[in-house]
Amino acid sequence: xxxxxxxxxxxxxxxxxxxxxxxxxxxxxxxxxxxxMIHQGHKLLSHPLxxxxxxxxxxxxxxxxxxxxxxxxxxxxxxxxxxISTCDKFMKNPVKYGxxxxxxxxxxxxxxxxxxxxxxxxxxxxx
Amino acid sequence: xxxxxxxxxxxxxxxxRLSRVEKGIxxxxxxxxxxxxxxxxxxxxxxxxIAKPGESVRIMPVKDVIEPRVKVEGExxxxxxxxxxxxxxxxxxTNVLKGAAVVTTGKIVGFQExxxxxxxxxxxxxxxxxxxxxxxxxxxIEGLKQHAHxxxxxxxxxxxxxxxxxxxxxxxxxxxxxFETLSLIEGIRQYPDLPRVAYVQMLQTQxxxxxxxxxxxxxKQSLTTMLYPTELxxxxxxxxxxxxxxxxxxxxxxxxxxxxxxxxxKHGKELNFVGMIITNENVYLADKERSSDWSAKLAExxxxxxxxxxxxxxxxxxxxxxxxxxxxxAKGIKTVIITDEYAGRDGASQSxxxxxxxxxxxxxxxxxxxxxxxxxxxxxxGHVKVADTIAGGFDxxxxxDGSIVVELQAITGATNELGFNRLSAR
Amino acid sequence: MAKxxxxxYINQFFAQVGGEEKxxxxxxxxxxxxxxxxxxKAAFGDEAEIVGTVVCGDSxxxxxxxTATKEVLDMxxxxxxxxxxxxxxxNAGRYGMACGTVAAxxxxxxxxxxxxxxxxxxxxxxxxxxxxxxxxxxxxxAGMRDAVKVMAPFALKLAAGEDVGASAEEGYIPNGIRxxxxxxxxxSERAVDMLLAxxxxxxxxxxxxxxxxxxxxxxxxxxxxxxxxxALVTSGGIVPKGNPDRIESSSAxxxxxxxxxGVFDLTESTYETAHGGYDPVYANLDADxxxxxxxxxxxxxxxxxxxxxxxxYSTTGNGTSVANAKAYAAAIGKELVADGVDAVILxxx
Numbered sequence: 001x002x003x004x005x006x007x008x009x010x011x012x013x014x015x016x017x018x019x020x021x022x023x024x025x026x027x028x029x030x031x032x033x034x035x036x037m038i039h040q041g042h043k044l045l046s047h048p049l050x051x052x053x054x055x056x057x058x059x060x061x062x063x064x065x066x067x068x069x070x071x072x073x074x075x076x077x078x079x080x081x082x083x084i085s086t087c088d089k090f091m092k093n094p095v096k097y098g099x100x101x102x103x104x105x106x107x108x109x110x111x112x113x114x115x116x117x118x119x120x121x122x123x124x125x126x127x
Numbered sequence: 128x129x130x131x132x133x134x135x136x137x138x139x140x141x142x143x144r145l146s147r148v149e150k151g152i153x154x155x156x157x158x159x160x161x162x163x164x165x166x167x168x169x170x171x172x173x174x175x176x177i178a179k180p181g182e183s184v185r186i187m188p189v190k191d192v193i194e195p196r197v198k199v200e201g202e203x204x205x206x207x208x209x210x211x212x213x214x215x216x217x218x219x220x221t222n223v224l225k226g227a228a229v230v231t232t233g234k235i236v237g238f239q240e241x242x243x244x245x246x247x248x249x250x251x252x253x254x255x256x257x258x259x260x261x262x263x264x265x266x267x268i269e270g271l272k273q274h275a276h277x278x279x280x281x282x283x284x285x286x287x288x289x290x291x292x293x294x295x296x297x298x299x300x301x302x303x304x305x306f307e308t309l310s311l312i313e314g315i316r317q318y319p320d321l322p323r324v325a326y327v328q329m330l331q332t333q334x335x336x337x338x339x340x341x342x343x344x345x346x347k348q349s350l351t352t353m354l355y356p357t358e359l360x361x362x363x364x365x366x367x368x369x370x371x372x373x374x375x376x377x378x379x380x381x382x383x384x385x386x387x388x389x390x391x392x393k394h395g396k397e398l399n400f401v402g403m404i405i406t407n408e409n410v411y412l413a414d415k416e417r418s419s420d421w422s423a424k425l426a427e428x429x430x431x432x433x434x435x436x437x438x439x440x441x442x443x444x445x446x447x448x449x450x451x452x453x454x455x456x457a458k459g460i461k462t463v464i465i466t467d468e469y470a471g472r473d474g475a476s477q478s479x480x481x482x483x484x485x486x487x488x489x490x491x492x493x494x495x496x497x498x499x500x501x502x503x504x505x506x507x508x509g510h511v512k513v514a515d516t517i518a519g520g521f522d523x524x525x526x527x528d529g530s531i532v533v534e535l536q537a538i539t540g541a542t543n544e545l546g547f548n549r550l551s552a553r
Numbered sequence: 554m555a556k557x558x559x560x561x562y563i564n565q566f567f568a569q570v571g572g573e574e575k576x577x578x579x580x581x582x583x584x585x586x587x588x589x590x591x592x593x594k595a596a597f598g599d600e601a602e603i604v605g606t607v608v609c610g611d612s613x614x615x616x617x618x619x620t621a622t623k624e625v626l627d628m629x630x631x632x633x634x635x636x637x638x639x640x641x642x643x644n645a646g647r648y649g650m651a652c653g654t655v656a657a658x659x660x661x662x663x664x665x666x667x668x669x670x671x672x673x674x675x676x677x678x679x680x681x682x683x684x685x686x687x688x689x690x691x692x693x694x695a696g697m698r699d700a701v702k703v704m705a706p707f708a709l710k711l712a713a714g715e716d717v718g719a720s721a722e723e724g725y726i727p728n729g730i731r732x733x734x735x736x737x738x739x740x741s742e743r744a745v746d747m748l749l750a751x752x753x754x755x756x757x758x759x760x761x762x763x764x765x766x767x768x769x770x771x772x773x774x775x776x777x778x779x780x781x782x783x784a785l786v787t788s789g790g791i792v793p794k795g796n797p798d799r800i801e802s803s804s805a806x807x808x809x810x811x812x813x814x815g816v817f818d819l820t821e822s823t824y825e826t827a828h829g830g831y832d833p834v835y836a837n838l839d840a841d842x843x844x845x846x847x848x849x850x851x852x853x854x855x856x857x858x859x860x861x862x863x864x865x866y867s868t869t870g871n872g873t874s875v876a877n878a879k880a881y882a883a884a885i886g887k888e889l890v891a892d893g894v895d896a897v898i899l900x901x902x
């Protein structure tokens with residue numbers, strides 16, 4: 001399986017259980033790349049909107065997709081498109097935190113995104 | 128399984144030399160409680176405060192809210208598998224300090240959320256403004272990782288609630304309520320003509336800071352399973368969910384699950400409340416398929432006519448909610464789902480991240496994006512600067528005069544998806 | 554406290570000018586209240602008065618949208634009102650479109666609060682619910698009293714600049730804007746009640762309607778188009794010159810079936826459009842632009858299609874209710890199948 005992510009924690013420390021494709025870019029950019037790969041026949045393995053931290057708060061997103069490709073998986077397409085709509089809806093009001101320790105804040109967002117996708121990787125690896 | 132709840136009505140909390148409950152007042156020996164909580168090496172310091180209904184007090188960031196309860200009779204103890212042994216709970220007699228709560232605060236992450244205003248417009252949006260709250264503020268040791276910090280706060284809250292609960296053990300209750308669920312076969316014999324209803328509760332289980340524990344087991348490790356509704360009343364389910372204050376279920380919500388209460392209210396009269404199915408909300412899609420397949424399978428196995436499905440969280444769980452709904456409806460079992468909405472600040476956006484025509488009976492906890500103006504409060508317990516980083520809060524959220532402009536998202540329990548509140552939307 | 558000045562917009566029927574035959578009645582202005590305005594006057598009490606009523610025939614309005622709207626707006630503004638009420642239109646489609654257009658224009662151009670009332674299936678609902686508040690009414694004038702009971706106080710509220718609550722509280726048709734409000738009972742109790750109703754087969758109202766999913770599975774592709782019979786169906790309103798069946802320019806209550814045996818080209822003298830929702834000039838000059846008979850005849854000759862079906866079916870899509878459209882489609886589809894048609898080209902505008 002392939003991990004599409006813009007989370008620097010994975011760039012520094014990729015998980016050996018999957019192929020990591022680290023990309024620079026926004027949360028939405030990650031969703032778009034995943035969407036494009038779904039059109040190329042990959043299947044979505046994790047839910048793009050993982051976690052309750054909203055798309056307009058956290059800059060990081062990690063998504064798991066299948067390495068193998070097949071014919072277009074409509075369910076995957078539906079989910080990624082719904083996720084992009086949801087992201088756009090929230091991005092009408094982007095949240096800029098007034099917190100004066102941005103590094104610590106970003107580290108928290110990175111930690112949470114990492115923690116949630118690790119669970120998915122573990123589930124995927126157990127089969 | 129039959130459980131009696133002995134409610135002792137509390138109308139005040141005070142610090143005093145001797146911890147006890149007398150005439151509806153909880154007296155707390157603050158030093159004793161603090162020492163008890165400081166037994167956890169991961170906690171550097173503890174301070175306590177009291178917040179009462181109507182006071183000009185703001186508590187933030189709120190991590191969890193827990194109701195003090197204690198087992199008086201029957202198997203096991205409150206919070207099984209965590210602070211009590213793993214023995215099955217939900218029967219016998221449990222005393223409750225009704226009208227009181229322990230509120231934990233702590234900045235686990237930079238964007239830590241949860242506001243409770245004890246008066247003013249914000250008070251209308253949280254049930255915790257109506258309670259006498261013992262606020263416990265714990266500071267972690269230096270460099271403690273988020274997951275360990277969360278665990279420390281989680282246990283601190285449960286321990287504090289248990290400490291208070293113990294004070295009620297030998298008290299005479301002001302009111303006794305009784306709840307009984309018969310076995311399947313007895314239930315069919317007793318209520319042959321009543322429609323059979325089960326409650327499917329979805330629990331937040333996505334991972335770090337998004338977890339729920341059942342008898343101490345991380346629910347994400349569990350297959351969809353079943354409980355007697357009374358088990359919840361003894362703390363079988365506790366919250367490890369820290370994100371999205373408005374729609375996360377605090378431990379208080381779990382102890383006082385309103386769907387359980389309202390189904391019991393009509394049990395034996397208009398319906399046969401057969402039991403509960405608990406299921407999880409996963410990140411891995413195949414896990415979602417399995418969990419929802421099992422919800423539908425168990426509902427069918429129980430032979431129910433209808434279910435109420437409640438959710439926890441947003442986005443990803445919307446997909447679980449729709450999966451559960453579709454698959455259960457496909458078995459010929461009627462559903463009503465409870466959710467909340469993120470319809471944008473103007474209310475014009477698509478409320479849910481997923482949808483299906485079979486979800487034709489929906490109860491909503493309201494639009495969490497609605498912006499509210501919270502006036503300044505005389506006293507803030509917790510961390511005031513947090514307002515700018517609170518989920519649903521934003522740069523400039525905290526005004527110089529101490530007022531806060533936030534979305535409902537930031538208020539603890541505001542759009543609860545168990546249907547705890549009267550807030551709705553059309 | 555000064556009374557609010559209200560202008561009431563109604564059609565030829567409610568103004569007692571006449572029925573369908575007077576639907577071409579040009580806009581006119583009358584002092585005070587007319588017809589159902591009396592019910593509003595009673596409901597307003599001391600707080601508002603109807604200073605003038607503007608009347609217009611539904612056909613005239615819908616067929617001359619731009620000019621009629623301007624005329625009506627001028628008449629309305631001459632009264633210097635604080636509030637405008639249109640209708641209620643109940644289930645009358647063209648009246649609903651007129652009321653919606655007038656109310657929306659009053660809000661937008663004159664900056665004055667305006668409301669109307671309609672039955673939920675009125676095509677005016679979908680067209681205007683996002684622009685103006687439409688109070689939900691019954692489906693006929695028998696619901697006038699109940700409509701006024703809700704419309705009058707709501708209108709006063711708007712005139713006074715008060716906050717508007719959720720659709721369920723105020724009685725307007727949900728317009729897609731979600732508004733929070735506090736119910737009497739908590740959510741879990743509402744859920745239990747809803748489930749009991751659903752189990753008993755009793756009616757219940759969902760608090761959140763899922764988005765509309767009318768998904769139709771596409772048929773498989775035509776196997777061999779060079780051997781197929783193709784039929785033309787249109788909602789673009791193409792009809793024989795003179796519109797012998799009097800298909801309406803909007804909110805069509807019928808469809809026509811026309812024989813094109815021996816017709817190779819639609820011309821200005823033989824065909825026209827009945828559709829009132831687009832500029833008819835080019836369609837009237839050459840109706841093939843909307844119903845491509847000429848091209849299909851060429852294809853027939855060249856062997857690209859088997860043959861063009863003898864009959865074409867036509868109606869106007871403008872403001873036609875979904876329910877009616879579905880009904881026409883079912884009837885037309887039945888005939889096409891019976892006649893051995895393989896595929897349909899459906900044109901619209």
